[in-house]
Amino acid sequence: MNSENSLPLKARIFNIIQIGDKSNRISRAFDIFITVVIFSNIVVTFLQTFSELSFLSGFFHVIEAATLCIFCIEYILRIWTADLLYPSRSRLRSRLCFLISFDGIIDFLTILPFFFLSGFVIFRMLRVARIFHLFRLNSRYDSFNVITTVLYEKRNQIISSVFIVMILMLASSLCMYSVEHDAQPDVFRNAFSGIWWSMSTLLTVGYGDIYPITTLGKVMAICIAYLGVGAVAIPTGIISAGFVEQYQRKSGLSNIKNADIKEIAEILADRRYAGKTIEEIETADQLTIFLILRDNLSVLPQKDTVVKLNDILVIRGENGN
Structure with a gap:
C-alpha cells in the first residue's frame, strides 16, 4: 500500500480507472461503482419509455443527470491519463489516440445525447449508444474480456x-x-x-x-x-x-510453476517493445508472454494489451518447449 501511495497522483488515478487492479481496494471499489452507474443509467433510459411511470420523470431526470456527470468526470480523467496509456507517443498524440479509440468513442456517444435531447431526432436516437457503454465492462471482467478477445482473434x-x-x-x-x-x-x-x-x-x-x-x-x-x-x-x-x-x-499460465526454470526469463520492455501489443511482440520474436509486471501490478496479457515502457515481461521462448 505504501508503494501505491508513493506513486504520483496521475499514475494512481491511471491505475484505478484504466488498468483495474483487482488487488487494489480502491480500484475494485471504483469498478463496482462504475458498473452500478452504467446499469443505473441504462435502466433509467428504459424506464423513461413507460408512460405509466411518467410521474417519476423528475426522479429519472435526476438519476440521468447524476450518472452523466460521473461519466463526464471519468471521461475527462481518462483523457488526462491517456499519455500513460500510450507512453511511446507525445501527450497530444496519446490523447488523440484515446479519443478515436473504441472506449473513447463510446464514452463520447454516451455523453453527447444528454445535451441534445430536445434537438434533432438523430441526437435523441444516440441515447441508444448508452447501451454500448456495457462494453466498457470488458476491460474490468475477464469473463467478458474473453468474448471480445476471441472475436478479435477470429x-x-x-x-x-x-x-x-x-x-x-x-x-x-x-x-x-x-x-x-x-x-x-x-x-x-x-x-x-x-x-x-x-x-x-x-x-x-x-x-x-x-x-x-x-x-x-x-x-x-x-x-x-x-x-x-x-x-x-x-x-x-x-x-x-x-x-x-x-x-x-x-x-x-497456471502451469508456469511446473515449467523448467531455465525456460522462463524476464525482460525489461525498452523502446523496442513499448507501444506494441502482445500479439505483435509474440509474432515478431517467436516467444510466449505469460505475465506483465507493471508498477507493482501483475497484469494478465491479452492479445491486444499494449506494453508500456519499463514493463517486465515474463516470457518463454518457443524453442523452450
Missing part, C-alpha cells in the same frame, strides 16, 4: 463465413425470385423480396410471411434450408474453437 475467419452466407443469400434470392415471380407476383415482386425470404430461411428464422408455392420452389427451399443450417454452424464452430484456445492459453 475476425478474419468470421468475416469469411459471413461472406459465404451473403453469397448464398444473394444466389438463393435470385433463384427463388426467378421461380416464384410468375406464380406470386405480389409476394416476390422484386429481388429484394427474395433477399428477405432467403435471410429468414438461411438464418433458420422462418417468419412465414413469404414462402414458395410452386413444386420447384419448394424443392429449392428445402435445399436452401439445409444450406442455412450449415452456414450458421460455420461461425459457431469458429467461435467455439476460439473459446477453447483462449481458455487453454489461460490455463497454461
